[in-house]
Amino acid sequence: MRAGERAIDMRAKRAYKRARTVTRKTSAQGVLQDLKLSVLGKGKVDRPLAIVAILLSLLGLVFIYSASCYSAKVQTGDAFCYVKTQAVALAIGVLLSVLLSNVKAQTLKKFSPFLYLVGLALLGAVFLPVVGVESYGAKRWLNLGFFTIQPSEYAKFFMVMAISAYASQRDMSKFANVLFVLFLGGATCVLIMLEPNMSITMCVVGVIFIMLFASGAKVKHLVLLVLPVIAGAAVLIVVEPYRMQRLLAFLDPWQSPLEEGYQLIQSYYALGSGGLFGVGLFASRQKYLFLPFAESDFILSVVGEETGIFGIAAIMILFFIFAKRGLKIAREASDRYSCYLALGITAVTSVQAMLNMAVVCGAIPPTGLPLPFMSAGGSSLVAYLCAVGVLEGIAKNSMPYVSLKDFSA
Numbered sequence: 001m002r003a004g005e006r007a008i009d010m011r012a013k014r015a016y017k018r019a020r021t022v023t024r025k026t027s028a029q030g031v032l033q034d035l036k037l038s039v040l041g042k043g044k045v046d047r048p049l050a051i052v053a054i055l056l057s058l059l060g061l062v063f064i065y066s067a068s069c070y071s072a073k074v075q076t077g078d079a080f081c082y083v084k085t086q087a088v089a090l091a092i093g094v095l096l097s098v099l100l101s102n103v104k105a106q107t108l109k110k111f112s113p114f115l116y117l118v119g120l121a122l123l124g125a126v127f128l129p130v131v132g133v134e135s136y137g138a139k140r141w142l143n144l145g146f147f148t149i150q151p152s153e154y155a156k157f158f159m160v161m162a163i164s165a166y167a168s169q170r171d172m173s174k175f176a177n178v179l180f181v182l183f184l185g186g187a188t189c190v191l192i193m194l195e196p197n198m199s200i201t202m203c204v205v206g207v208i209f210i211m212l213f214a215s216g217a218k219v220k221h222l223v224l225l226v227l228p229v230i231a232g233a234a235v236l237i238v239v240e241p242y243r244m245q246r247l248l249a250f251l252d253p254w255q256s257p258l259e260e261g262y263q264l265i266q267s268y269y270a271l272g273s274g275g276l277f278g279v280g281l282f283a284s285r286q287k288y289l290f291l292p293f294a295e296s297d298f299i300l301s302v303v304g305e306e307t308g309i310f311g312i313a314a315i316m317i318l319f320f321i322f323a324k325r326g327l328k329i330a331r332e333a334s335d336r337y338s339c340y341l342a343l344g345i346t347a348v349t350s351v352q353a354m355l356n357m358a359v360v361c362g363a364i365p366p367t368g369l370p371l372p373f374m375s376a377g378g379s380s381l382v383a384y385l386c387a388v389g390v391l392e393g394i395a396k397n398s399m400p401y402v403s404l405k406d407f408s409a
Contacts, residue, residue: 057385167211188204209222
């Protein structure tokens with residue numbers, strides 16, 4: 001009798017467990033609650049993202065040397081001048097990236113308003129005669145004694161942090177909240193535009209609208225705001241003669257082959273010489289003072305000349321992987337702020353990379369926009385590596401995406 005009772009008791013317990021399991025599997029709320037309890041805070045470092053960032057940076061060192069060895073030798077007497085500076089920036093950037101990967105996004109959220117104001121202050125400081133550095137008619141750099149920095153490279157990420165903090169606590173379907181985000185981004189854009197730096201301004205404007213759309217802003221509100229932005233951009237092009245000249249040179253560079261159209265024509269020559277497989281590593285001919293800014297804004301032209309279309313395709317694939325991993329981190333983020341921050345960082349990197357590629361190929365007018373991770377420029381490299389560190393920190397505290405289908409019986 002006792003044995004029978006025990007058997008009945010065991011069957012009852014098994015039936016209860018099965019019923020409880022089915023209930024939990026069919027309850028989305030229970031599934032998500034279990035996920036938050038068991039998974040939150042147990043994410044891992046996104047290795048593909050880190051590998052892509054380091055690989056792009058190392059490729060940047062190689063092609064910076066190739067593109068600048070002759071011009072650096074002529075200008076400074078040291079063929080490795082640009083490479084040394086970039087290598088130091090790479091070391092600093094990796095160190096800061098590792099440190100930031102151990103900082104939780106909620107800690108960054110607390111400092112977002114302060115960093116946003118710091119970014120605006122740095123952008124304003126470029127106009128001061130003591131520390132502001134003017135080059136080619138633009139005031140985009142700060143001289144801090146031992147080194148110079150380009151504030152816009154940091155200010156755009158600080159802006160993303162501020163917008164993420166605000167949007168994560170507001171209902172972005174309301175037009176008033178959309179306008180405030182536009183105000184936050186607009187302040188950064190105006191200061192960058194006054195340097196002047198239309199290329200970074202275009203990038204920042206694109207990122208603002210991407211973040212607004214992702215945070216839940218209504219399409220009709222975005223359309224209502226896009227039209228004045230387009231009209232304003234057209235006015236800015238018309239009122240500044242040099243911008244109009246660049247636009248005309250873009251439409252027909254051979255109309256002024258030795259002036260505004262010169263750089264684009266030389267980029268065409270570089271890409272055309274490369275063909276499918278390129279002329280060989282370090283064998284570029286355009287780097288011999290033919291292609292201006294070969295080591296920075298037009299480094300992709302040198303990549304195309306030396307490694308061909310396949311080399312450019314490889315770079316594009318690496319940026320595609322970066323974007324895909326960044327979006328994955330945003331999707332699996334544990335909170336709204338982390339999600340928007342990861343999305344904003346990914347958008348900044350992807351939009352700037354696409355604009356640079358479009359310029360090099362002649363799809364849009366030359367704008368003076370560096371290629372993330374690869375172009376010569378310590379400020380840009382450090383800023384992007386720091387951004388990678390923030391992404392890795394979000395990934396560490398992520399909640400891996402699990403479809404409810406995975407819990408079906």
